[in-house]
Amino acid sequence: xxxxxxxxxxxxxxxxxxxxxxxxxxxxxxxxxxxxxxxxxxxxxxxxxxxxxxxxxxxxxxxxxxxxxxxxxxxxxxxxxxxxxxxxxxxxxxxxxxxxxxxxxxxxxxxxxxxx
Amino acid sequence: xxxxxxxxxxxxxxxxxxxxxxxxxxxxxxxxxxxxxxxxxxxxxxxxxxxxxxxxxxxxxxxxxxxxxxxxxxxxxxxxxxxxxxxxxxxxxxxxxxxxxxxxxxxxxx
Numbered sequence: 001x002x003x004x005x006x007x008x009x010x011x012x013x014x015x016x017x018x019x020x021x022x023x024x025x026x027x028x029x030x031x032x033x034x035x036x037x038x039x040x041x042x043x044x045x046x047x048x049x050x051x052x053x054x055x056x057x058x059x060x061x062x063x064x065x066x067x068x069x070x071x072x073x074x075x076x077x078x079x080x081x082x083x084x085x086x087x088x089x090x091x092x093x094x095x096x097x098x099x100x101x102x103x104x105x106x107x108x109x110x111x112x113x114x115x116x
Numbered sequence: 117x118x119x120x121x122x123x124x125x126x127x128x129x130x131x132x133x134x135x136x137x138x139x140x141x142x143x144x145x146x147x148x149x150x151x152x153x154x155x156x157x158x159x160x161x162x163x164x165x166x167x168x169x170x171x172x173x174x175x176x177x178x179x180x181x182x183x184x185x186x187x188x189x190x191x192x193x194x195x196x197x198x199x200x201x202x203x204x205x206x207x208x209x210x211x212x213x214x215x216x217x218x219x220x221x222x223x224x225x226x
Contacts, residue, residue, distance in 0.1 A: 004158070035216075040124060042204065042218035043159075090158055102147035102166075105214060107158030 002026055006091050006108035013081045013115045021076040021111050023091030031094035032074040033058070033105070034066060036087040043090065049074055081115045088112050120217035122205055127223045134192040136220045138205030141186065145207040148181060150190045153202040153219070162203070163190075192222075200224045 004025045013019055023032065034046040045058030049068040063085060065077045074093075078085060089111045097103035119141045128134045140148070146167050151159040165172045165179045165188075172179045178191040192199055205217040 040218060042120075042122075043216040048213075092158070102149070102164055102208065103214075104161045105151075105159070107160070109156070109158050 004091055004093055004106050004108040006089075006111050008111060009109065010112045011114070013078075013113065015082060015115060017081050018077070018079050019081065019113075020078075021089055021091075021113075023074045023076070023108055024072055025074075025091075025093040025106070026072060027093060027095065027106065028071070029093035029095055029106075030071070031096060031103075032068065033092045033094070034064070034074065034076045035090045035092065036060065036085075037090060037110070038087050046076065046089075081113075083115045086113060086115045120205055120207055120215050122203075122217040122220045124218065125221050125223070127225060128195050129225050130195060130197060132195055134190075134195045134199070134222055134224075136190045136192075136203050136205075136222065138188040138190075138217055139186055140188065140205070140207045140215075140217075142207055142209065142215070143186070144209050147208045148179075148188050149206040149208070149214070150177075150179065150188075151204040151206060151216070153204065155201070159204060195222075195224050197224045197226055 007022045030051045033048040035043040044060045047066040052071040055066045067075045091108040092105040121139045149164045150162045152162045153159045176193045180189045202219040202221045204219045208214045
């Protein structure tokens with residue numbers, strides 16, 4: 001049981017280049033999220049999905065697109081990278097809780113992206 | 117929108133108690149969480165408390181909730197070097213939308 005995995009772990013892009021970050025989970029969770037983590041700003045939600053084929057905007061969606069073609073995968077795309085998108089990106093999935101227990105998010109190890 | 121605030125940094129000596137504080141604005145929060153992020157890793161749920169509770173104890177961890185002041189704290193007793201990490205406070209209204217704080221970096225000095 002690998003949990004939540006992310007590829008790649010590191011990437012350097014030039015301004016204007018595009019890339020896709022892949023997130024995969026093997027826990028059969030419906031809900032998945034993409035966050036970015038910046039110093040002093042904590043985690044900010046980019047996009048999320050409540051099930052296969054669905055996506056929704058989070059707090060900072062501009063410059064990003066997402067797709068959830070398969071339940072286990074959630075892809076984050078940058079069409080034209082900008083230096084402001086230099087960050088650490090985390091994917092998470094949510095187990096939706098249970099009786100007497102709140103939902104818990106399970107995080108991947110992160111992708112460190114630098115845009116020059 | 118919802119807002120969760122934390123101080124950015126805390127330094128303690130090994131063996132002392134650590135207290136990490138958090139304030140939030142959403143009065144409809146149902147659950148409040150503490151997540152831990154070790155260096156180079158993603159966040160992991162450490163503990164949580166329901167909004168109708170004042171306190172929760174789990175081994176070395178004590179969570180205190182003052183709902184009137186919208187203040188949450190995490191106390192780590194007998195802090196160890198392995199507790200060095202970033203600790204995130206988070207709140208949720210129970211619909212899988214979780215708002216995270218800025219994180220507090222805990223440094224434990226041997």
